[in-house]
Amino acid sequence: MRLKGKTALITAAGQGMGRAAALAFAAEGAQVWATDVNAELLKAYDGEAGITALPLDVLNRTAIDGVVGQLPRIDALFNCAGFVHSGTVLQASDAEWDFAVNLNVRSQFWMIQAVLPKMLASGSGSIINMASVCSSIKGLPNRFIYGTTKAAVIGLTKSVAADFVGQNVRCNAVCPGTVDTPSLQDRINAFDDPVEARKAFVARQPVGRIAQAHEIAPLLVFLASDESSFVTGQAYAIDGGITI
Numbered sequence: 001m002r003l004k005g006k007t008a009l010i011t012a013a014g015q016g017m018g019r020a021a022a023l024a025f026a027a028e029g030a031q032v033w034a035t036d037v038n039a040e041l042l043k044a045y046d047g048e049a050g051i052t053a054l055p056l057d058v059l060n061r062t063a064i065d066g067v068v069g070q071l072p073r074i075d076a077l078f079n080c081a082g083f084v085h086s087g088t089v090l091q092a093s094d095a096e097w098d099f100a101v102n103l104n105v106r107s108q109f110w111m112i113q114a115v116l117p118k119m120l121a122s123g124s125g126s127i128i129n130m131a132s133v134c135s136s137i138k139g140l141p142n143r144f145i146y147g148t149t150k151a152a153v154i155g156l157t158k159s160v161a162a163d164f165v166g167q168n169v170r171c172n173a174v175c176p177g178t179v180d181t182p183s184l185q186d187r188i189n190a191f192d193d194p195v196e197a198r199k200a201f202v203a204r205q206p207v208g209r210i211a212q213a214h215e216i217a218p219l220l221v222f223l224a225s226d227e228s229s230f231v232t233g234q235a236y237a238i239d240g241g242i243t244i
Contacts, residue, residue, distance in 0.1 A: 002225040004029030009067075009074050011058050011111065012081035014041025016181030017130070017213045017220075021078050024217035025224060026050035030076070035067060037081075058107035068114040076224035077115045078128045079108040084187060085145040092145050104149035105156065112160060116169065124168045128223045129157045131173040133239040140204075150175075154235045161233030170232035172223050177239030178204060179211045206241030 008025045012018040014036030022034040026049065035056035036042055042053035056067050058081045068074070082104045085096050108129050119125025134140040135150035153173060160171040178184065178201050191197035202210055219238055222228050237243050 001029035002221060002227065003076070006030045006075035006224070007033070007071060007073055008076040008078065008224060009033045009035070009071065009111075009115065010078045010080060011035050011056065011107070012037075013053070014038050014044075016080075016183055017176070017179060017216050018078070018080035019044075020213035020217045021080065021220045022051055023048070024214070024221050025076070028221055028225070030224070033067070033071060058111060059102055061110050064110050064114050068111075068118070071118070073122050074115050074118045074125065075122070076126045076128065077111060078130075078220060078224070079111050080130045081107050082130055082149075083146075084143070084183065086142050086187070087144060088142060089144045096145055100145045100149045101152075104146075105152045108153060108156060112156075112171075116160075116164070119169045120164070120167055125170070126224050126228070127157075127160065127169070127171040128220060129153050129171070129173045131157070131175045131235055133175045133177050133237050133242050135175060135235075137175055137235065137237060138243055157235065158233045165232055170223075170228070172228070172231060172233065173235045174216065174219055174223070175235050175237045175239065176216055177211060177237075177242045178202075179213055179216060181213055184210070204242065205239075206244060209240070211238070211240060 008030045010022050013022045013034035022032050026032045032051045034053045037057045039055040045051050045053040057063050131153040132150040134143050134147045157171050157173040188194045188197045
């Protein structure tokens with residue numbers, strides 16, 4: 001039980017990597033608060049031991065403060081909410097840019113700002129931010145807005161880590177490659193030929209396949225646990241070899 005006695009708060013936990021993290025954290029003994037903007041998805045947690053599910057729109061600062069205020073302490077925060085826009089700089093719109101910056105970056109800023117005082121009061125904490133290998137780590141075609149915002153997440157992560165390294169609060173980012181989630185399937189289905197689109201996503205992974213959400217969860221558990229007590233300010237690529 002690597003997370004026994006810890007309380008974890010997860011955003012976008014209704015499906016994909018957020019859900020995989022919630023289940024993995026609970027299996028390791030954490031009391032998990034699983035949040036998502038889609039209340040319907042949260043019904044899948046009914047009966048799951050150690051998990052409390054509740055709706056949360058991370059674009060609403062008042063809602064964030066309301067949820068965080070319910071928790072007596074928070075040992076781990078996993079900022080998972082985000083969105084992937086396709087296209088180059090020439091295809092990007094102001095509306096897409098604003099939405100991505102707000103969801104992919106500002107929501108993490110707000111969540112950290114809300115949670116951090118509780119971590120400082122308890123004398124410890126681990127913040128885990130969802131970034132991507134498509135960021136300052138590597139440029140990928142047709143991901144202008146997404147790559148820009150995820151690069152910002154890495155900068156945000158390092159800044160928070162530097163400011164609070166002396167107060168036992170750690171901040172790290174996970175940077176996956178392509179992961180088989182409902183979000184990915186939605187993007188694949190948007191292509192004229194979804195079968196060929198999936199093949200293209202697979203071809204981008206040197207390991208020869210797309211990751212499953214549960215394969216990202218062990219890294220998240222490590223970062224939330226005391227095993228990573230000497231780790232902060234890092235951006236962990238878990239990408240099937242994209243950055244080799």
